[in-house]
Amino acid sequence: MTTTEKKIGTAANFVDERLGAAKWVKKSLNKVFPDHWTFMFGEVCMYSFIILLLSGTFLTFWFDPSQKEVVYNGSYEPLQGLKMSAAYASTLNISFEVRGGLLMRQIHHWAANIFMAAIVAHLLRVFFTGAFRKPREFNWILGILLLTLGLVEGLLGYSLPDDLLSGTGLRITSAIIQAIPVVGTYAAFFLFGGEFPGTDFIPRIFTLHILIIPGIFLAVITIHVMLVWYQKHTQFPGVGRTEKNVVGHPILPVYMAKAGGFFFVVFGITAFISAVASINPIWLYGPYTPGQISAGSQPDWYMGWLDGLVRMAPPLETHAFGHTISWNILIPAVIVPGIIFTGMALYPFIESWITGDKREHHLLDRPRNVPNRTALGVMSITFVMISLINGGNDIIATNFDLSINQIMWFSRIGIFILPPLAFIITKRLCLSLQRADRELLLHGAETGRLLRLPHGEFVEVHAPISPEKAYLLQSHEQLVPLEIEDVDARGVRRPGAIKNKLQRRLSKAHAVSVPKVTEQELKEIENH
Amino acid sequence: MKRLSRYRRHKAAGPLLLIFALFAIGTTFSVASATVTETQSVFDRSASIEEGKQIFLKGCSSCHGLNAEGASIAPSLIGVGAASVDFQVGTGRMPMADMSTQAMRKPRVYNEEETAALAAYVASLAPGPAIPGESELNYERDGNTAEGGELFRNNCAMCHNFAGQGGALSQGKYAPTLMGVEPKHIYEAMVTGPQSMPVFSDKTITPEEKLSIIKWIKSAEAEPNLGGATMGRIGPVSEGLLAWVLGLGLLIGIAVWLTTRAR
Structure with missing residues (x-):
């Protein structure tokens, strides 16, 4: 035994005698993780989240979450002398005056886009391989919760700089809240502190965006990962793999090295994209005033499908007892997403009710071997894709010389016909x-x-x-x-x-x- | 004097005096009121109008009518003014290549002189907005970028996008991009309201404000891509596409590589 080993041994012994940690550490270090490239989407999510925390913290040092009106006299000439909110002015300051500020802003925003993309990819992998089955239904629901939190957190982050695009997004958000029957108007007044736009929402959104939601995120991610740890990871079927074992690499040294390295790869790729590609150029959008709007106002991609659903809704309204119910907002923006998210969360229980299968499953399904589930998944993807396409209908129309009305009608009819068609074709395949x-x-x-x-x-x-x-x-x-x-x-x-x-x-x-x-x-x- | 008075009863005296008086009055009037160059330019203009009419009859009358009175397929050009002709013909939109939803910008068919002749002809039909002169288009001197940006976002961005990249309108129509458009044509478009565009009269947006808008557009055009590749300055749609294709694409590539190397 060398002196170094002796020293480490003494130190470890010191900790073990007081905490009794040796048994737990030994067990944990011997944990085995199966290897498959699709198992790494969850890691991408977690690493993107860490990137978001780091870059977001940086941004809070300079961001001023206030709607106090200021006159801009920073270095970006085309906006000099204009009145704007302190939030927007400080975002311009981060972009142009703070050293590395623009890169950090771009890292934060690209990481958010990649975070949501990785969540969706992770969700699809878990769904199509049946990894959500007993005993992992609870973790599946936590996953849906994380997805929903991600959508809200992304929307709030998009709204914070108070540029023309974020104000437009908030306008739609307030309209959606108002569309909720009976309580809608009150809820909107409560959230925005009065008539839109008001002066309260930036500070409120800020607290939600940097404190409350990230806090919930951290808690839920911790439970999510601990449950994977405790319940063990699922694995694809193969020789030597059963419902009772896990075949893969122990956490040390290979798995740890790969996972640690992968964090830097994710960070590197995010930083690379942020360095070469612009995202959310708020100085071009201009400060928000309710009277202005730009052609091609879109939300970030993960909200795009909801925007697309709202865009394709025909103008339906009912007036009764002095109240207006805007079905054209209520159905696409509240009822349909409500059904989709509830259905997603309950799916493990629905499937087990249909199959009558109450056993535990640790071996994954190959998607082809459960045709109905796979077809249902492809059907849902088709639904969201058509909505997403309609969300960008004006951009598609101008770039591909199409008529925006034709795209809208294609989506209106396609949203009913194509998903069932996708179901049938996938099941056949x-x-x-x-x-x-x-x-x-x-x-x-x-x-x-x-x-x-x-x-x-x-x-x-x-x-x-x-x-x-x-x-x-x-x-x-x-x-x-x-x-x-x-x-x-x-x-x-x-x-x-x-x-x-x-x-x-x-x-x-x-x-x-x-x-x-x-x-x-x-x-x-x-x-x- | 006696010799002259001798003829005062002559029968030619009356007519001669009349001719003299007319000549004197005419000369005095022409000296007092008109200039020689003016007469010259009237001749020029009428020649140019005549030339414009000939071009019009060959190239435009089949749709716009022999007297520019319009037809079921094309509007009347009486009163649209020279600015409208200069914009439509100068940007190549007219003559139209096909009768689809909207005339698009393309290489111009008529050169500058022919365009000017056409403009003169159409302007001669009825008064309308004139082509702005060089001195009226000094946006660098008379415009204000920040104010122009605010006016642009108030009046133009809802169709032309926040950075003047253009956007979709209903039924396949579109607001074209403003990048690379000559200041004169931007000005004329605001004054005449071509196709789906509304007219922004000098009462709505004053000439100085128009120059501010032009100055802002030119500044947006010249602005370097501050944050890296812009992907068209069209907002989050192209950003989302890049996040999926490049971001997740690269990450999947790395994930596949990491998990296959281990075996």
């Missing part, structure tokens, strides 16, 4: 892929070599596939529909007939799949 897997397992891989038999027939030579691949192709479970009888064993009609019928139908639709290759079939092939 999944079943075809299952058939291809079955074919591969039974007849081997096509080699492209043609053989002419003595009697003149041409056949293609098939090569046997590797045992690992063969294992992967037959490792999944055969989906089976639930058997729910309308009457029980004694012939008495069971309660909840409609519910049972619905569950049976959904279960039947969910279980549509290609029959797995049986042992007998494999034996037959071998003897063949």
Whole structure:
């Protein structure tokens, strides 16, 4: 034992004797994480969040969250002498006077865009592989909560500089709040401290943006990651991987080195993009005044789909008892997102109700093996994509020489037709892929070599596939529909007939799949 | 005197005196009222109007009518003024290449002289906004950038975008980009309100304010990309696209590399 080792040993012993940490550290260091590139989206989210905290802290040193009117006399000439809020003036100051300020602003904003993109990618990975199943439903809900928090936090950050674009966004936000029946107007007056725009919202948004929401974020992210730690990470099926083990690298040294390195890679890529590409050039937008608006006013991409839904809504309003209900805002901006987010949060429970599967799952599904879920996912992506396209309809119209009205009508009709179409096509594709897997397992891989038999027939030579691949192709479970009888064993009609019928139908639709290759079939092939 | 008075009863005396008087009055009037150069330019203008009319009959009358009175497919040009002609023909919008939603900017068909002749012809039909002269367009001297920016955001940005990059209007129409447009044409567009654009008369926006707007547009045009590549100065749509394609694209590439190397 060298002297260094001795010293470290003594120090470790000192801590262990007082905290009893050795057992926990040993267990933790032996934790194993499975490796797959799609498992790193969650890490991108966490690292982007750290970048956001660091760059955001920097920005708070100079940002003045106040709507006090000042006259600009900074170095950006085209705005000199104009009246503006202190918030906007201080953002200009950060951009042009503070050393490295513009880069920090850009890092903060690009990191936010990448953060949200990584959250969505992470969510899709978890959804399509069925990682949300028991026992991880709770963590799935936390994930949806983080997504929602991200949307709100992003919107607030976008609103803080008080430029023309952020004011426009806030105007729409206030309109959406006002559209809520009965309490809408009161809620909007409460939040904005009076009639829009008022003078209160920048300080309020600031407190929410830099203190309250990041605080909730930190707490939820901590629980989210600790639950992954405690429940262990899921893994893709393969030889040697079961529901009872985790195959991968221990946390030290490989995993730790890679994860630590990946943080710097994420930071590096964010800094690189921020150094070469402009984002939110607020000096071009000008200060916010309610009388002004720019063509092509869009929110950041993660809010774009909501904007697109509002843009495609036909002008529907009802007037009753002296009150106006703006269905054109209420439906696309409150009801539809409400349904989508509630549906997403409850999906693990809905699926387990449909399949009747209450077991724990640690092995992931290959998306093709659960066609219904995969199709539902693609259907949702199609829905959001059409909304997102309509959110940028004016930009698309000018850049591709199209009519904005045509794009709107395409979206209005497409939002009803294309998602179901995507569902059907995806389900067909999944079943075809299952058939291809079955074919591969039974007849081997096509080699492209043609053989002419003595009697003149041409056949293609098939090569046997590797045992690992063969294992992967037959490792999944055969989906089976639930058997729910309308009457029980004694012939008495069971309660909840409609519910049972619905569950049976959904279960039947969910279980549509290609029959797995049986042992007998494999034996037959071998003897063949 | 006697010799002259001898003829005063002569029968030619009356007519001769009349001719003399007329000549004297005419000469006095022409000396007192008109200048020689003015007469010259009237001749020039009428020649130019005549030339413009010939160009008009060949190139424009099939849509705008033989007397510029307009038709179902094209508006009347009586009273649109020289500024309108200079804008439409000078930016190549007229003659139109096709009768689609909107005339677009393209290489001009008529040279400067022909455009001027056309403008003179159309201006001769009825009074309308004139082409602003060089001295009226000194925006560098008479304009104020910051004030122009505020006026631009108040009056122009809702169609032309916050940085003058252009934007979409209904039914495939659009507000074109203002980058690279000559100051004269920007001025004329404000005065005449071409296509979907409203007229900004001198009462709405004074000539000095128009020059401020032009000065701001020119300053936006000349502004370097302060924060890096701008991706069109069109706001968050292109930013979101870049975040996904470049940001997440690079990160996925690295993630794949990190996880495959480990094996």
